[in-house]
Amino acid sequence: MRRAYDEELEKLHRQFFQMGNRVNEAIYKSIKAFANHDKELAKQVIDEDIKINEMEHQLEHDCIELIALQQPVTADLRKIITVMKACADLERMGDHAVSISKSTIRVKGNKRNTMIENKISLAGEKIKVMGQEIIDAYIQYDTQKAREIAHKDEAIDTLADEIKKASIDEMRQDPELVLGATDYILVSTYIERMGDYITNISEWILYFETGEIQELNTHHNYS
Amino acid sequence: MSRTTKITVRDLKLWYGDFEALHGVDLDIYEKEITAFIGPSGCGKSTLIKTLNRMNDLVENCRIEGTVELDGKDIYSRKVELNNLRKRVGMVFQQPNPFPKSIYDNIAFGPRTHGIKNKSELDEIVEKSLKQAAIWDEVKDHLDRNALSISGGQQQRICIARALAVEPDVLLMDEPTSALDPISTSKIEELVSELKNDYTIVMVTHNMQQASRISDRTAFFLNGNIIEQDETRKIFTNPSETETDNYISGRFG
Numbered sequence: 001m002r003r004a005y006d007e008e009l010e011k012l013h014r015q016f017f018q019m020g021n022r023v024n025e026a027i028y029k030s031i032k033a034f035a036n037h038d039k040e041l042a043k044q045v046i047d048e049d050i051k052i053n054e055m056e057h058q059l060e061h062d063c064i065e066l067i068a069l070q071q072p073v074t075a076d077l078r079k080i081i082t083v084m085k086a087c088a089d090l091e092r093m094g095d096h097a098v099s100i101s102k103s104t105i106r107v108k109g110n111k112r113n114t115m116i117e118n119k120i121s122l123a124g125e126k127i128k129v130m131g132q133e134i135i136d137a138y139i140q141y142d143t144q145k146a147r148e149i150a151h152k153d154e155a156i157d158t159l160a161d162e163i164k165k166a167s168i169d170e171m172r173q174d175p176e177l178v179l180g181a182t183d184y185i186l187v188s189t190y191i192e193r194m195g196d197y198i199t200n201i202s203e204w205i206l207y208f209e210t211g212e213i214q215e216l217n218t219h220h221n222y223s
Numbered sequence: 224m225s226r227t228t229k230i231t232v233r234d235l236k237l238w239y240g241d242f243e244a245l246h247g248v249d250l251d252i253y254e255k256e257i258t259a260f261i262g263p264s265g266c267g268k269s270t271l272i273k274t275l276n277r278m279n280d281l282v283e284n285c286r287i288e289g290t291v292e293l294d295g296k297d298i299y300s301r302k303v304e305l306n307n308l309r310k311r312v313g314m315v316f317q318q319p320n321p322f323p324k325s326i327y328d329n330i331a332f333g334p335r336t337h338g339i340k341n342k343s344e345l346d347e348i349v350e351k352s353l354k355q356a357a358i359w360d361e362v363k364d365h366l367d368r369n370a371l372s373i374s375g376g377q378q379q380r381i382c383i384a385r386a387l388a389v390e391p392d393v394l395l396m397d398e399p400t401s402a403l404d405p406i407s408t409s410k411i412e413e414l415v416s417e418l419k420n421d422y423t424i425v426m427v428t429h430n431m432q433q434a435s436r437i438s439d440r441t442a443f444f445l446n447g448n449i450i451e452q453d454e455t456r457k458i459f460t461n462p463s464e465t466e467t468d469n470y471i472s473g474r475f476g
Contacts, residue, residue, distance in 0.1 A: 002409060002413070003413065004416060005436070064460060065456055065460060068435065068456075068459045068460045069435040069436060069455070069456065069459055070435070070436060071432055071435070
């Protein structure tokens, strides 16, 4: 019976990989659409998010069924729990790609600021790479890589902070920017949140290998 | 997926003397699927599985009402020849029960009874059956050994091979692994899930995990009734009846 069970576990792994690729594609497109003011591409991201949600539901359903039918223990149990938790993080990343796309559609026509948009593109590029790396690390259960990726989240946080400050400064100087810059702040927050979800997935990779639930980047400071 | 019904049980009542053991059971068993019977002791699982190839005929004072159809034909009709029925519906029991004969003769027993005498033909059947039962590699070099001299897990696979040797349509298994250790159990489970490609399998088990792991459908028995029968995935994730839920999750009494 072990064989059929192993095949089911392998299938979960494959489905997770496919979902990860979809989410990364959504992130890639949402950043590209934002940088190029491409409303059509942004709409595409929103439409395609339905598929990501379906994939999450399918994964959750399959995990629940495996737990009920196979009564997994040890590494098998950790594998299933890891998929279940990490796919929820992936799904949220997809939702943030949708939010970025909605901002893209909204800001079109508002007054813009190239300096800030460049910073956003830069943060977007970084998050895109992290998104691809985390899926690779997950597939190989590479804990070393997982830690490295989580570490990169600090650079994202710093950039997001810079974007917020720059947006506020620009708004002070030019009230016409208020509409557009509000979305800049929102988008920087979405990207920052994606980084947090990627960190969560890193934590689940560590959990699979070690059996310990741990916090990688803590934000328990007052600023 | 379109499914063919292999066995249909309708309003089946069964008495041992004055005791009514089954109170009008309805059940459908589908072709090339594994159907598991679960439920507490004395609830009628073994009684029902025995009616499917008329093993209950051997029990004194046992009588039935209702119908059991195999491929749409009543197996309790006078026209049915018992030997023929049991050729089509084979059985494997809880305790491995090979005959005190050689491994070869155990497997060849059924085909011989059905008139096959030719040595090379019998050789072929023996090899094929042992292979199907996933035990050929372990016994091929000593087919003349007494079947009782090998391990319990191996004996059980010999019994499965013996049942397969007459090429049945249906295989009934009454707790086939309850006398075996976890490794032999896992081998039998692996084997059973392979066999469903060619056979319809009905299995009584006290091991709910076993039912959940390998069966396609599960029927839950209680006090001579079938409380619920459905897809195994449904029964084990969200059964319709509270009694099923209680039993499966271990809330008894």
